[in-house]
Amino acid sequence: MERLQKVLSRAGIASRRASERLIVEGRVAVNGATVTQLGTSIDPSRDVVRVDGKRVPAPPASHTFLVLNKPRGYVTTARDPEGRPTVMDLLREVGKRVYPVGRLDYASEGLLLLTDDGDLARDLMRPASGVRKTYLAKVRGRPAAKDLERMCHGVVVAGRRTLPARAHVVRPGPNSWVEITVVEGRKHQVRMMLEAIGHPVQRLRRVRYGGVEMGDLPSGRFRALTPEEVRRLRGACRASPARPGNRKSG
Numbered sequence: 001m002e003r004l005q006k007v008l009s010r011a012g013i014a015s016r017r018a019s020e021r022l023i024v025e026g027r028v029a030v031n032g033a034t035v036t037q038l039g040t041s042i043d044p045s046r047d048v049v050r051v052d053g054k055r056v057p058a059p060p061a062s063h064t065f066l067v068l069n070k071p072r073g074y075v076t077t078a079r080d081p082e083g084r085p086t087v088m089d090l091l092r093e094v095g096k097r098v099y100p101v102g103r104l105d106y107a108s109e110g111l112l113l114l115t116d117d118g119d120l121a122r123d124l125m126r127p128a129s130g131v132r133k134t135y136l137a138k139v140r141g142r143p144a145a146k147d148l149e150r151m152c153h154g155v156v157v158a159g160r161r162t163l164p165a166r167a168h169v170v171r172p173g174p175n176s177w178v179e180i181t182v183v184e185g186r187k188h189q190v191r192m193m194l195e196a197i198g199h200p201v202q203r204l205r206r207v208r209y210g211g212v213e214m215g216d217l218p219s220g221r222f223r224a225l226t227p228e229e230v231r232r233l234r235g236a237c238r239a240s241p242a243r244p245g246n247r248k249s250g
Ligand code: URA
Pocket: 103, 104, 105, 106, 108, 187, 188, 189, 190, 191, 192, 204
């Protein structure tokens, strides 16, 4: 349910204030009955609104899109049977039900998208969507370039070859940092891929998802996506599946 003046302004009829005036002047009807009460709420997807007898098209639903910098030690579900902290504990002030787009492991950290737009969430999570996710992984040892190149052809994990991924060392050392970009979202995928080439993961942080960057958002904090970021996500879903590196966006 939504306030009538808000529905009118979202539909582009007039500003919120001017829409209130239209209501008070008796120029607005809902389901055939004139409404002059400013407190009136309607269901914009079902109720028929007219202004001066002319039908107002239903405005597009307004959805919430958030990015959270998930800390380690939080589960990506609404409730945990083991009583561990959940990402929902960090989102209390949102005041709206939002759902995580995919999951990050309990021990993983970084960029987690949340939305109440079920269609977009489903599109992003479709295995064939080809949306790129980039991680920074601290691994044991120093992977050789030829091992990381194996990612380009996919590696077999849990009995199935992964789609091609791209990986390179960004900080070499006894325990190196590797940047890895994948297009799937299989359970424990990045950990299993790096384990498969002999470099188990010690720390895993997602830094990019379909063109959305986490930037310097502090751990445990969230922010709303910009309209441009939401457009990028929608665009990333529309693009055909491809190898990481072969696409301009996503
Ligand atoms: N891959 C993993 O192995 N773990 C995550 O949390 C995300 C991707």
